[in-house]
Amino acid sequence: MSVPVGHYQYDRIDRDFLQARIAEFEGQVKRRLDGTLSEDEFKPLRLMNGLYLQLHAYMLRVAIPYGILDSRQLRKLGEIARRYDRDYGHFTTRQNIQFNWIRLEDTPDILRELAEVDMHAIQTSGNCIRNVTSDEYAGAAADELVDPRVHAEVLRQWSTLHPEFTFLPRKFKIAISGSPNDRVAARFHDIGILARPGEDGAPVFRIFVGGGLGRTPVIGEELFDSVREEHLLATLEAILRVYNAHGRRDNIYKARIKILVQAIGVEAYREAVEAELGQMELDRYRLTPEAVAAIRARFAVPLLEAPDDADAVLTQQRRDDPLFDRWVRSNTHVHRDPGHIIATISLKPAGGIPGDATSAQIGRLADLADAYSFGEIRITHLQNVVLGHVRKDRLRDLWLGLSEVGLAEANIGLIGDIVACPGLDYCALANARSIPIAQKLGARFADTALQAEIGALRINISGCINACGHHHAGHIGLLGVDKRGEEFFQLTVGGRAENGAALGTILGAALPEDETVDAIARLVDCYLGLRESGETFLETLTRLGHEPFREAAYEAV
Amino acid sequence: MKRPVRLEAGQKLVLTANRLLDGRTVWWREDGGWDLRIGQAVLLDADVAEAALSRAMEEAQRKGVVGVYDTAVLPVVPPEPVTVREKIRAHGPTVHPEFAVETAQ
Numbered sequence: 001m002s003v004p005v006g007h008y009q010y011d012r013i014d015r016d017f018l019q020a021r022i023a024e025f026e027g028q029v030k031r032r033l034d035g036t037l038s039e040d041e042f043k044p045l046r047l048m049n050g051l052y053l054q055l056h057a058y059m060l061r062v063a064i065p066y067g068i069l070d071s072r073q074l075r076k077l078g079e080i081a082r083r084y085d086r087d088y089g090h091f092t093t094r095q096n097i098q099f100n101w102i103r104l105e106d107t108p109d110i111l112r113e114l115a116e117v118d119m120h121a122i123q124t125s126g127n128c129i130r131n132v133t134s135d136e137y138a139g140a141a142a143d144e145l146v147d148p149r150v151h152a153e154v155l156r157q158w159s160t161l162h163p164e165f166t167f168l169p170r171k172f173k174i175a176i177s178g179s180p181n182d183r184v185a186a187r188f189h190d191i192g193i194l195a196r197p198g199e200d201g202a203p204v205f206r207i208f209v210g211g212g213l214g215r216t217p218v219i220g221e222e223l224f225d226s227v228r229e230e231h232l233l234a235t236l237e238a239i240l241r242v243y244n245a246h247g248r249r250d251n252i253y254k255a256r257i258k259i260l261v262q263a264i265g266v267e268a269y270r271e272a273v274e275a276e277l278g279q280m281e282l283d284r285y286r287l288t289p290e291a292v293a294a295i296r297a298r299f300a301v302p303l304l305e306a307p308d309d310a311d312a313v314l315t316q317q318r319r320d321d322p323l324f325d326r327w328v329r330s331n332t333h334v335h336r337d338p339g340h341i342i343a344t345i346s347l348k349p350a351g352g353i354p355g356d357a358t359s360a361q362i363g364r365l366a367d368l369a370d371a372y373s374f375g376e377i378r379i380t381h382l383q384n385v386v387l388g389h390v391r392k393d394r395l396r397d398l399w400l401g402l403s404e405v406g407l408a409e410a411n412i413g414l415i416g417d418i419v420a421c422p423g424l425d426y427c428a429l430a431n432a433r434s435i436p437i438a439q440k441l442g443a444r445f446a447d448t449a450l451q452a453e454i455g456a457l458r459i460n461i462s463g464c465i466n467a468c469g470h471h472h473a474g475h476i477g478l479l480g481v482d483k484r485g486e487e488f489f490q491l492t493v494g495g496r497a498e499n500g501a502a503l504g505t506i507l508g509a510a511l512p513e514d515e516t517v518d519a520i521a522r523l524v525d526c527y528l529g530l531r532e533s534g535e536t537f538l539e540t541l542t543r544l545g546h547e548p549f550r551e552a553a554y555e556a557v
Numbered sequence: 558m559k560r561p562v563r564l565e566a567g568q569k570l571v572l573t574a575n576r577l578l579d580g581r582t583v584w585w586r587e588d589g590g591w592d593l594r595i596g597q598a599v600l601l602d603a604d605v606a607e608a609a610l611s612r613a614m615e616e617a618q619r620k621g622v623v624g625v626y627d628t629a630v631l632p633v634v635p636p637e638p639v640t641v642r643e644k645i646r647a648h649g650p651t652v653h654p655e656f657a658v659e660t661a662q
Binding site: 032033035038039053054055056057058086102103104105353424425426430432433435436439482485486487 | 575577578579580581582618619623624639640641642645646649650651652653656
């Protein structure tokens, strides 16, 4: 027996609005095609509907609120990939999906198809509040303190079409987690929210502001430690108002909230927010227990029934099958129900394109979600897919099903689990290609036993300073740069997005593209030679400093 | 305003844009039309490129293209763009050989 997937629910007003918005955009497309609208006039309109013009075609970015889909929605995404694109989609670092080969005149039809399953592409671009991201293990993980989906949905409703925040100085990204283990990179967001139970059991929220990557990477600073649930929206509203009023609009490179927070200091920002709160009608923004309860009811935990011997069955299957055991070690996480487990499905096959999935794979994922996880799917900000509630005694069957479509790579959190932006192969902003380097690294470290031996090591690759591949947050980061028309990569080490967030620091001069993979291989060899028992890459780096790694990376240059 | 392309010895200019309907990369032909194949692009010297660019931009809507600009190429057959970015635009994404663009004349 299954219950509906926990996520937002549309009513007639939502659906009517989407249809009206699509009709409006269809009219705008027609006027663009007949020349009534110039490209300068049309560009902001298409961007407000998630449509970019990239190197080879239009790209449509579809919102996946807090990364959660039901199988019906995922199947629709696969159908769109097959019918309107080139048979694949690309899952992004904001838990969204992008289609890279879209025709302008097809876009209204695609939006209608998305609307059939209560999806859209609104606020996936532009200077507004973008898709709110959350923990991919939400509502399932054993280490969770507060289910962040409930408040992620509150934030979705609050931020969608918010009239005051539709034309901010710059784009605005919010992440929310309810675990003591930060899986959302909270301190690299414009606003990062960590929920925990308060003394009375009701949730309270620790709020960071002014984090971000891009050309000015900054770790967010704590604005408030314990915002009460009833004041969450008022507080966020006040933070946005201060930014909207004082954020710079004269220079796109200095327009993010992080620049404002750095310029005036977090103390002054806090005072400004408190002053704003002091003159707001707080009752208007009060998040009532009834409103939260109504939303929480949509996130019912599925009926988690499992046989008494589910754990024993899994244990025996792991003993019998070393390959399966390796996958379980790297690709699963502890569920709060002892009979269930969380499975992370890698979209990083050795030598493959990080985050890409074919329409056949997308369709199969939907089928497997129906069969093994109550028809629910989560997209991670690390470009993978999670099935949140898999019965332990059925996990091997799921793994076998994944193997049939090339989705059983055992590399989550390991060196093969590379995060990469689309880079210069698609992106109009990029300076260098991210994907080929990711493919070469993936192939170089294809051996999953070697990956397990290396242990926790994240590589993030960005094709330009905009940092969509989050290279500053990678244990090893690669930034593509253009030197007189040639691709080079700058290496950083020591970044981390999890607890103890840190920015990677530059190891040395940028390397030519064809020397980069060898340099990273030498760096990894150096770590393997120098580490002490049980030490991770980051721990060895912390103990020894950069110098041995710099020498190793550059020894042949 | 886009900076003028600085040509090195032996290089020529071509005009490029994206097709309005589907965003595909196109190249300006001698007859004023646009073509998916860079092999069909007319090679321009710097002294005539400015006038050609102005004309192509004026005609962009009527010809169904967007984002017209000039870029440097080596005058081989087919012309080879100087930058990695324009090579990728001319040949297609390097990570999907099956999407390679026909470039010959």
